[in-house]
Amino acid sequence: MEASSPLPSLRGVRDLLDSGEGTSVGIVNEALERADALDEALGAFTGMRAEGALEDAAAADARRAAGRTLSPLDGVPVAIKDNMVMEGEPTSCASRILEGFVSPYTSTVVERLRSRGAVIVGRTNLDEFAMGSSTEHSCFRPTSNPWDLDRAPGGSSGGSAVAVASRIVPAALGSDTGGSIRQPASHCGVVGMKPTYGRVSRWGLVAFASSLDQIGVFTRDAGDAALLLEAIAGHDPADSTSLREPVPRFSEELTGDISDLVIGLPREYFLDEGVDPGVLAAVRDGVSVLERAGAKVREVSLPHTRFAVATYYLIATAEASSNLARYDGVRYGRRAASATDLSQMYFLSRSEGFGEEVKRRIMLGTYVLSAGYYDAYYRKAQQVRALVLDDFQKAFDECDVIATPTCPETAFRLGEKTGDPLSMYLGDIYTVSANLAGIPGISVPCGMAGGLPAGLQLLGGPLQEATLLRAADVFQRLTSHHTAVPTAI
Amino acid sequence: MDYEVVIGLEVHTQLRTESKLFSPAPVSYGEEPNHSVHPVCLALPGVLPVLNGQAVELAIRAALATHCEIHPYSVFARKNYFYPDLPKGYQISQYEEPLATGGWIDIELGEGLTKRVRLTRIHMEEDAGKSIHDSEITGGHATHVDLNRAGIPLLEIVSEPDLRSPAEAAAYLRTLRSILRYVDVTDADMEKGHFRCDANISLREPGTSEFGTRTELKNLNSFRFVEEALHAEIDRQGELLDDGVAVQQATMAFDASSQRTRVLRLKEDADDYRYFPDPDLIPLQIDLADIDRVRDELPELPEDRRARFREQYALSDDEAVQLTASRASAEFFEAAVVTQGSAKPIAKWMLRDLAQVLGQLEIGIEDVVLTPDQFAALVGLVEEGRVTPKSARELLPELVERGGDPTALASERGLEAVTDSGVLEGVVDQVIADHPEDVERYRAGEGKVLNFLMGQVMRRTEGKADPGAVRDLLSRRLS
Numbered sequence: 001m002e003a004s005s006p007l008p009s010l011r012g013v014r015d016l017l018d019s020g021e022g023t024s025v026g027i028v029n030e031a032l033e034r035a036d037a038l039d040e041a042l043g044a045f046t047g048m049r050a051e052g053a054l055e056d057a058a059a060a061d062a063r064r065a066a067g068r069t070l071s072p073l074d075g076v077p078v079a080i081k082d083n084m085v086m087e088g089e090p091t092s093c094a095s096r097i098l099e100g101f102v103s104p105y106t107s108t109v110v111e112r113l114r115s116r117g118a119v120i121v122g123r124t125n126l127d128e129f130a131m132g133s134s135t136e137h138s139c140f141r142p143t144s145n146p147w148d149l150d151r152a153p154g155g156s157s158g159g160s161a162v163a164v165a166s167r168i169v170p171a172a173l174g175s176d177t178g179g180s181i182r183q184p185a186s187h188c189g190v191v192g193m194k195p196t197y198g199r200v201s202r203w204g205l206v207a208f209a210s211s212l213d214q215i216g217v218f219t220r221d222a223g224d225a226a227l228l229l230e231a232i233a234g235h236d237p238a239d240s241t242s243l244r245e246p247v248p249r250f251s252e253e254l255t256g257d258i259s260d261l262v263i264g265l266p267r268e269y270f271l272d273e274g275v276d277p278g279v280l281a282a283v284r285d286g287v288s289v290l291e292r293a294g295a296k297v298r299e300v301s302l303p304h305t306r307f308a309v310a311t312y313y314l315i316a317t318a319e320a321s322s323n324l325a326r327y328d329g330v331r332y333g334r335r336a337a338s339a340t341d342l343s344q345m346y347f348l349s350r351s352e353g354f355g356e357e358v359k360r361r362i363m364l365g366t367y368v369l370s371a372g373y374y375d376a377y378y379r380k381a382q383q384v385r386a387l388v389l390d391d392f393q394k395a396f397d398e399c400d401v402i403a404t405p406t407c408p409e410t411a412f413r414l415g416e417k418t419g420d421p422l423s424m425y426l427g428d429i430y431t432v433s434a435n436l437a438g439i440p441g442i443s444v445p446c447g448m449a450g451g452l453p454a455g456l457q458l459l460g461g462p463l464q465e466a467t468l469l470r471a472a473d474v475f476q477r478l479t480s481h482h483t484a485v486p487t488a489i
Numbered sequence: 490m491d492y493e494v495v496i497g498l499e500v501h502t503q504l505r506t507e508s509k510l511f512s513p514a515p516v517s518y519g520e521e522p523n524h525s526v527h528p529v530c531l532a533l534p535g536v537l538p539v540l541n542g543q544a545v546e547l548a549i550r551a552a553l554a555t556h557c558e559i560h561p562y563s564v565f566a567r568k569n570y571f572y573p574d575l576p577k578g579y580q581i582s583q584y585e586e587p588l589a590t591g592g593w594i595d596i597e598l599g600e601g602l603t604k605r606v607r608l609t610r611i612h613m614e615e616d617a618g619k620s621i622h623d624s625e626i627t628g629g630h631a632t633h634v635d636l637n638r639a640g641i642p643l644l645e646i647v648s649e650p651d652l653r654s655p656a657e658a659a660a661y662l663r664t665l666r667s668i669l670r671y672v673d674v675t676d677a678d679m680e681k682g683h684f685r686c687d688a689n690i691s692l693r694e695p696g697t698s699e700f701g702t703r704t705e706l707k708n709l710n711s712f713r714f715v716e717e718a719l720h721a722e723i724d725r726q727g728e729l730l731d732d733g734v735a736v737q738q739a740t741m742a743f744d745a746s747s748q749r750t751r752v753l754r755l756k757e758d759a760d761d762y763r764y765f766p767d768p769d770l771i772p773l774q775i776d777l778a779d780i781d782r783v784r785d786e787l788p789e790l791p792e793d794r795r796a797r798f799r800e801q802y803a804l805s806d807d808e809a810v811q812l813t814a815s816r817a818s819a820e821f822f823e824a825a826v827v828t829q830g831s832a833k834p835i836a837k838w839m840l841r842d843l844a845q846v847l848g849q850l851e852i853g854i855e856d857v858v859l860t861p862d863q864f865a866a867l868v869g870l871v872e873e874g875r876v877t878p879k880s881a882r883e884l885l886p887e888l889v890e891r892g893g894d895p896t897a898l899a900s901e902r903g904l905e906a907v908t909d910s911g912v913l914e915g916v917v918d919q920v921i922a923d924h925p926e927d928v929e930r931y932r933a934g935e936g937k938v939l940n941f942l943m944g945q946v947m948r949r950t951e952g953k954a955d956p957g958a959v960r961d962l963l964s965r966r967l968s
Contacts (some may be wrong), residue, residue: 078888079963083534084535085534085535093532093534103533103535104528105536107535177944178637202535202537203535203537204537207535207769210768210769211768220890238536238537238539239537239539240539240769240771241537241539241768241770251740318765319768321569321763322567322569322579322765323764324578325569325579326532326576326577326578327569328535328573328578330573330576331531331532331634332531332533342573342632347570369763369765370761370765371761372765372767374764378765385581475903
């Protein structure tokens, strides 16, 4: 099946470009060829941007020749999840309802990447409107896991995770509302990081749940994640929830030393029940690697964790029901051809345009916000959300980084959970709390369980991305899990 | 039976900002459809709202001018409903935690009576777009949507149910509009839909303290409409109650041609708006220092200025009310008084003669080319007897439209008063000589004949003689 050569990591590409051994046009061509060769089996991309990418690559090469390289990302191919808009390009959110939509404006993240010279090569597959944990709920096709094509890559940013894991691109952007970066990163054996809420602008990210959505990065290692994150992070006046905090040069904070860090293990997350023993063993091994590197390890408690999934699905669906109201067939996207009056136009356009999972969540969210239920559900969920944040604040009084499994299991089979959405939702148990609390988290490959990758999740206090990246970087200097190439491609 | 009428009003007024409430799109009027728009107004995928600081400033000003308590922390919420001209499928408004609560305004009920009307709350929200159903424009059965208006900042001002008649409701609206225009919060141009009103109305038996079941009259866009619609709804509810039929809580529409109200929808069919705080916006936090700054910059309010005018210029209640009805009028008056020195004649000339000319020309005082200085000069000429009131009235329309020096204009038109006593005496003597019978009657005690003789003198001087001087001279000659 392999008819193309795997791309190096982000810094690998940069080194090739810096040394003159490679050109951006050459590398972008390789990425496009590899996508061409692999994507029929993988389904990682919803669309390639071949012509535009090669033009951008040629411009990057010209800059380099003129000695005006913009950044370490200049000329490096990057993929974006197909829920971030770019002028002149379609944005599908893997939904029929956005059929034919071409964005007339560009998201802040794409703007920032391009202003630093990165070359956007394609858009990656996702669960429709980022709702799901498997990338099966796409109107195009499910994405396959490169470690086992019969398995899901996780989601919703499964396409980005697979594109990086399959060495088609060295880096990709994803969005994480309840684990949508960290969980597929874990299932595909790559690094996935969700920064602090507000660290990266959401302008141009198609909203799923506004108070939880955050754009983040997929790379092979923490060093690359640092470079990509520092390119996209920072205050944006176009996003009112964007933080006005200076952004450290994350790539310069990777000192290799974590002897100052205390790692907290939440006792509620290390129970032997509800988690795959192989995953738990790999995570425990990972923690001991950090301990051997000098970090102290102690137990902490996150008592409200057991309410996190319920709380998350109340808030996320409520916000989604409102955020997705704009897809009404009036201004853009799909409009049912057979409608003869206004309510039919709404009803048919939305019935035909949205998939099952999205409809389920719109209905749940509408119910949650309804008169008479608001206090019992939405308001109560917001109160529990405050308690979850409080848990983390107390825990971070006692430690610098919290370590947990990213997911209770490894990648599940395609179709395995589509009939049982609740069991899919429960898979988010370790990731959703970070979104509720708005704190940063990173998933790092920490070994294999049953032939499939497992992920170690590190969580930090607000704005502590540098600490997480430093710990993940130390871990990867001492381990080689992230260098394992997926076996099914 | 005579019922007591209970009315509360909700006013939506357009804030006078350059750009929309949550997007950089310009606020325009009469622009081609869908040209004053931005990705945010179109609710494209991925857009986010950013609050317009100028709108907040104007809203604070309005809240201060109506004696409201401004909350340092308020929250924008989403009001969810589907309509083609509502691009996001929700309107951003303020719900549980509005910008301001608990103010009041005093309204004048005539004959020196005032009434204090309490305000429940003031909050900011965005306007929707416009659906165009006109088949001439749409060319058939289609409905078209114009989003130029979508996202324009509105202020919603809700009164307590303190109003007791349609006339009080109209007085409230006039006063509120005047205050908001005074502090430059809104143009409140009724024709452009800058000032729209919904009315809640119920009836109850006099002497009872509980409210009757209310109905809501939607989209009353002129003061006349408000009064007519309220009268119609009072009649409708009164007839129901007389017949022993309960009023149903409902939203009503008023049809001006039939002068009747009809039910749009009953309360049980009302939408569930599923309000919740907008997660794309952070709560609005206002510094006390900012509130103080806006308060310091606030112009003198109409009620304060009214009191000052009565005091400082010895004006009547009525004069003070009329002169302060608009900020432009009050400022014109004061500027003219500074020049002329004497307030009373300026007030009289403004309220009678200038007002008449403005009415004829259908313009407002802000459209007048005549400067307060020039107006004061004209009144001065009359006061000094150099131009007769009649001549001044003749000159006024031209001055209003073109401005200019009244003294020069009067001389150019030959309208200077005949003040040369020799000339005047000659005319008086001639009139006495020409009307011996009338002179006899006057001397016999028929005093009113003097007016006839005066008229004759005025005619022969083409109205340019000072009436006082003529009367004096005639009386002297005939005594």
